[in-house]
Amino acid sequence: MTHVLTRLIDRLTGHTRVTVMETERLLVLERGRIATILSAGEHRLKRKDTVTERHDLNRLRFTTPYEAALFRERPDLAEAHLTEVRAGEDEVLIVRRDGRLHGVVLAGDREVLWTDAGPWAVERLTLTDTLAVERKLGKALVRAGLGHVLTIWDVAEGHVGLLTVDGVLKGRLEPGTHAFWHIGRGATVRMIDLRMRTHEVTGQEILTKDRVTIRVNLTAVYRVTDPERAVAAVKDYTEALHRALQLAFRRTLGALTLDTILAEKGAVNADAAEAVRAEMARIGIEVGEIALRDVILPGEMREILNRVVTAEKEAEANVIRRREETNATRALLNTAKVMAENPVMLRLKELEALEAIAGKVERLTVHNGTEGLMTDLVKLRE
Known part of the structure; x- marks a missing residue:
């Protein structure tokens, strides 16, 4: 009855x-x-000229088109029900709800939360010039699903990362995972490989002193020793090494004849390598072994050289053959002299010949004894 009466009174007075x-x-x-x-x-409200807006505290944030008017016209209500979190231009705020990570307010931003949805705690972090995030905090933010406020870079083992903020080099990053605040300013990391590597220059055409066009293949072993200087001194240190190898070997080989290049390839390597090492050391690159791996001749030049080599080898073979024939003749002459002076030696030679013949036939018949064997009749029967 009371409930009905209350409703009747509200209706008569224009309330709800x-x-x-x-x-x-x-x-x-x-x-x-x-x-x-x-x-x-x-609550009892006037029915006429009254507008209500219902908010769910589980959404935590206070979101309404009347927000600015509320803080301007009724700061008392805002202070009683809302928690405003505002970050300065050089700081980031870590917002925790009941001790657990809730969100991050980046530099220059603000967030309005329902106070009764808390309790809230705010941790203020001053931004460094590198925008770096402490590693433990970075992992916690990722686990909480707040990784979108970070820029994460992984530096592999054997590499180093060069950190640049707004185009200015800020320092070197060791292997591992590194996180930076994503606040509009660009934090980028360039990976530099510090391991020994091989660079090859293939098909480089060079005109020798005697006007023969050759193509050479070069290989060089190198590593970066000063990453900051290597990045600052040239646009691309690998391209700089490639160009240094080309120019050094072009100058060295262009001043030599083809025969000298083919005969003294090791000396050519040493001369050109020193020039390359000196140039690359100035930009923080250490160059190890440099090798002139291949010298490729034009087709007609290869045929000419092949004919020359063939003729040289044939001449060497003829000399060796004549030398051996002379030695053999001299040995026969010496043997003949010994036999002429020693009949017993001649007899032994006859017996050796007889033994050789006997080993190749089935039956051997000798007439008139063994004396005069080589001058009398020897009958062979198969």
């Missing part, structure tokens, strides 16, 4: 009743102006 749950708040505007923010419970 609304219920606000524990997890809700009700923003009330009367005649277009912010009147109040209602907490949990039953």
Whole structure:
């Protein structure tokens, strides 16, 4: 009966009743102006010229088109129900709810939270010129699903990272994972490989002193010793090494004849390598072994050289053959002299010949004894 009577009175007086749950708040505007923010419970409102806006505390943030008007016209209501978090231009705010990470407010931004959705705690971090994030905090932000506020770079083993902020080199990053605040300013990392590497120059055409066009293949072993200087001194240190190898060997080989290049390839390597090492050391690159790996001749030049080599080898073979024939003749002459002076030696030679023949036939018949064997009749039967 009381409930019915209350409703009747409200209707007669132009009021209505609304219920606000524990997890809700009700923003009330009367005649277009912010009147109040209602907490949990039953409330009596004027029906005419009243607008309400219901908010869910589980959404945590206070989001409404009336936000600016609320802070301007009713700062008392804002202070009673809302927590405003505003970051300066050189700081980042870590917002925690009941001890757990809730969000991050980046430099120059703000966030308005329902105070009753807390308790809230705010940690202020001053931005460094590198925008670096402490490693433990970075991992916690990623686990909390807040990785979008970070720029993460992984530096592999054997590499070093050069950190640049807004185009200015800030320092060197060792192997590992590094995080930086993503606040509009660009934090970029350039990876530099510090390991020994091989660079090859293939098909380089060079005109020798005797006007023969050759193509050479070069190889060089190098590593970066001063990453900052290598990046600052040239646009691309690998391209700089490539160009240094080309120019050094072009100058060295162009001053030599083809025969000298083919005969003294090791000396050519040493002369050109010293020039390359000196030039690259100035930009922080250490160059190790440099080798003139291949010298490729034009087709007609290869045929000419092949004929020359063939003729040289044939001449060498003829000399060796004549030398051996002379030695053999001299040995026969010496043997003949020994046999002429020693009949017993001649007899032994006869027996050796007989033994050789006997080993190749089935039956051997000798007439008139063994004396005069080589001058008398020897009959062979198969």
